[in-house]
Amino acid sequence: MSGRSEEKLKQYFIAIVPPPPVSDDALRFKNYFRDQYNSKASLNSPPHITLHMPFKWKEEKENELVAAFSRFALGRPIFKMELHNFGSFPPRVIFIDVVQNDSLDLLNKELHRFCKRELNLFNASYKDQPFHPHLTLAFRDLKKPMYEKAWAEFQERKFSARFDVECIVLLKHNGKIWEVRKEFLFDPSSLPKDEEANSFEFHH
Structure with a gap:
């Protein structure tokens, strides 16, 4: 009979x-x-x-996750990401929108392919949904009347930001909140020399 610790699953994304x-x-x-x-x-x-939705993994084998994502990130080029204004998924979600980005789309596709092949991870419930990257500001506990009021405000607000994507991040749920477990750096030599001081711009 296997010990309880061997069956201890944690959530990651x-x-x-x-x-x-x-x-x-x-x-x-x-x-x-x-x-x-x-x-x-x-x-x-x-x-x-989010690039890969939350999944469960044995905590005692967490080092396998870290090793796998380290391999995935190795040598990948840094690229720019742009955030622009706000969007929503009625009736609860409001987010900062991400400008369409071929490098981001490719990263997402290759990450999912890698997760299936190397880690046997599948996002079955999301497989038919197109990738719509976004930065969530409010979601499941935003009541419908509040959503309508908030969206009336935020659909007119302006925001923009641009930054270098230098890594992907593994987050782990500690039972209460999500915490950064590990960053997996891309190839630093892929950043043009005049931008080495992590360039970013934003205004709103």
Whole structure:
């Protein structure tokens, strides 16, 4: 009979976490939704753009995950990502929108292919949905009347940010919130020399 520890499953997911000051600004928006619209669920994780939805994995084999994603990230080129204004998935979700990006689309496809082949991970419930990258500000606990009020405000607001995607991040649920477990760096030599000081721009 196997011990209980061998069956201890934890939840993980893979995402892009923007660097400061972009992440700081996104966090201010999340706090605004908590204070003005009574929606705080998004504060259970750092600001992020999901690449692979949450999955369960044996905690005792976490080092296998870390090793696998280290291999995946090795030698990958850094690329730019642009955030622009706000979007929504009625009737509960409001987010910062991500500008269409071929490098991001390719990363997402190759990551999912890698996860299936190397880790036997499948996102069955999402397989028929197109990839729509976004940075969530409010979701499951945003009540419908509050959603309508918030969207009336945010659909007119302006926001833009641009930053270098230098890594992917493994997040782990500690039983209460999602925490960054490990960053997997892309190839630093792929960043043009005049941009080595992690370039980012944003305004709103």
